[in-house]
Amino acid sequence: AFNFSAGPAAVPDAVLREAQAELLEWHGERASVMELSHRGAAFEAMAAESEQDLRDLLAIPDNYRVLFLQGGATQHFAQIPMNLAAQDQTADYIVTGAWGQKAVAEAAPYVRVHTAASSEAGGFRSIPPRTQWQLTDGAAYVHYTPNETIHGVEFFEIPDVGDAPLVADVSSMFLSRPLDVSRFGLLYGGAQKNVGASGLVIVIVRDDLLARQPRPMAKILNYRAHAEQHSLLNTPPTFAWYLAGRVFKWLKAQGGLAAIEEINRQKAALLYSAIDSSGGFYSNPVQRDCRSRMNVPFTLHDSSLDAPFLAESSAAGLLALKGHKMVGGMRASLYNAMPLDGVRALVAFMHDFARRHG
Numbered sequence: 001a002f003n004f005s006a007g008p009a010a011v012p013d014a015v016l017r018e019a020q021a022e023l024l025e026w027h028g029e030r031a032s033v034m035e036l037s038h039r040g041a042a043f044e045a046m047a048a049e050s051e052q053d054l055r056d057l058l059a060i061p062d063n064y065r066v067l068f069l070q071g072g073a074t075q076h077f078a079q080i081p082m083n084l085a086a087q088d089q090t091a092d093y094i095v096t097g098a099w100g101q102k103a104v105a106e107a108a109p110y111v112r113v114h115t116a117a118s119s120e121a122g123g124f125r126s127i128p129p130r131t132q133w134q135l136t137d138g139a140a141y142v143h144y145t146p147n148e149t150i151h152g153v154e155f156f157e158i159p160d161v162g163d164a165p166l167v168a169d170v171s172s173m174f175l176s177r178p179l180d181v182s183r184f185g186l187l188y189g190g191a192q193k194n195v196g197a198s199g200l201v202i203v204i205v206r207d208d209l210l211a212r213q214p215r216p217m218a219k220i221l222n223y224r225a226h227a228e229q230h231s232l233l234n235t236p237p238t239f240a241w242y243l244a245g246r247v248f249k250w251l252k253a254q255g256g257l258a259a260i261e262e263i264n265r266q267k268a269a270l271l272y273s274a275i276d277s278s279g280g281f282y283s284n285p286v287q288r289d290c291r292s293r294m295n296v297p298f299t300l301h302d303s304s305l306d307a308p309f310l311a312e313s314s315a316a317g318l319l320a321l322k323g324h325k326m327v328g329g330m331r332a333s334l335y336n337a338m339p340l341d342g343v344r345a346l347v348a349f350m351h352d353f354a355r356r357h358g
């Protein structure tokens with residue numbers, strides 16, 4: 001079966017097979033990888049290696065810390081303003097979908113939020129042109145969502161926002177293609193899409209931002225405290241961290257991010273082309289230049305066909321295609337672990353379904 005879930009999402013088969021063995025015993029330690037103490041040498045070595053592999057994949061510059069944290073991206077919607085801005089400072093938000101909206105709502109108790117651009121009025125089908133963004137002089141940071149998982153809107157260029165540090169919720173596009181980390185102040189994302197298991201959030205943050213310390217707060221919320229302890233301030237999500245490390249190795253073996261991007265490009269092109277050439281049987285509402293490669297929402301011309309589409313696709317081994325309730329219809333998530341053959345199978349099914357129900 002091919003799993004098109006938006007997250008928790010498919011993990012590469014090769015990684016799961018390896019994890020299956022290491023779940024029983026980790027490298028002669030007579031204990032499962034899940035049972036290793038985070039204070040032990042075995043775990044520390046694994047943690048250091050996974051960070052190095054991630055640094056290699058993304059060419060992360062030396063003046064950035066990589067944090068392996070908890071709380072989901074949702075917690076970091078709040079933790080980011082807590083760590084980067086004082087209450088009376090302004091942070092700019094660019095809103096191109098539901099997740100950006102949530103980030104705004106969760107930041108509001110900690111900073112003056114200014115929505116500098118939003119495509120809400122048009123139903124989140126496009127990215128407002130950069131020339132129309134109303135950025136604040138001296139903003140504490142500018143936040144955006146490079147890929148909106150529900151609305152299927154993706155930025156393919158990193159916006160130029162001047163001097164303010166750029167902060168990005170990369171949850172659903174992380175490691176799907178190369179990304180120039182040096183253009184960002186902070187990147188964060190949940191692992192349960194391209195990086196393995198839920199419970200882990202990866203934060204990549206530039207050193208100078210850790211020095212800000214705009215308010216007193218508990219250590220557990222403080223990025224600098226986590227950086228000082230190499231993400232071992234308290235018990236980290238050890239299994240999810242381990243799994244992320246296996247996924248980084250798998251990505252390296254695929255040829256790295258440029259190679260995976262090429263496959264992701266082909267997968268998305270195949271599916272959008274099937275949608276666009278279906279004579280209106282299927283449709284995707286997003287403006288073509290910002291259609292997501294990772295999450296493809298689409299509707300059927302007659303919503304009474306949704307139930308049979310889902311039942312038949314599931315029976316054919318094409319899983320979790322039900323769309324998010326906010327937008328309805330279907331959604332196919334094409335993260336790194338989805339092979340081209342999975343998309344070929346989906347497209348063949350869609351074609352056959354349209355022929356039988358058209």
Ligand code: PLP
Pocket residue numbers: 007071072073074075099145147148149150169170171172190
């Ligand atoms: N941001 C984006 C872009 C997402 O896709 C999601 C979840 O799907 C979240 C944030 C929320 O992540 P979490 O459930 O890990 O808090």
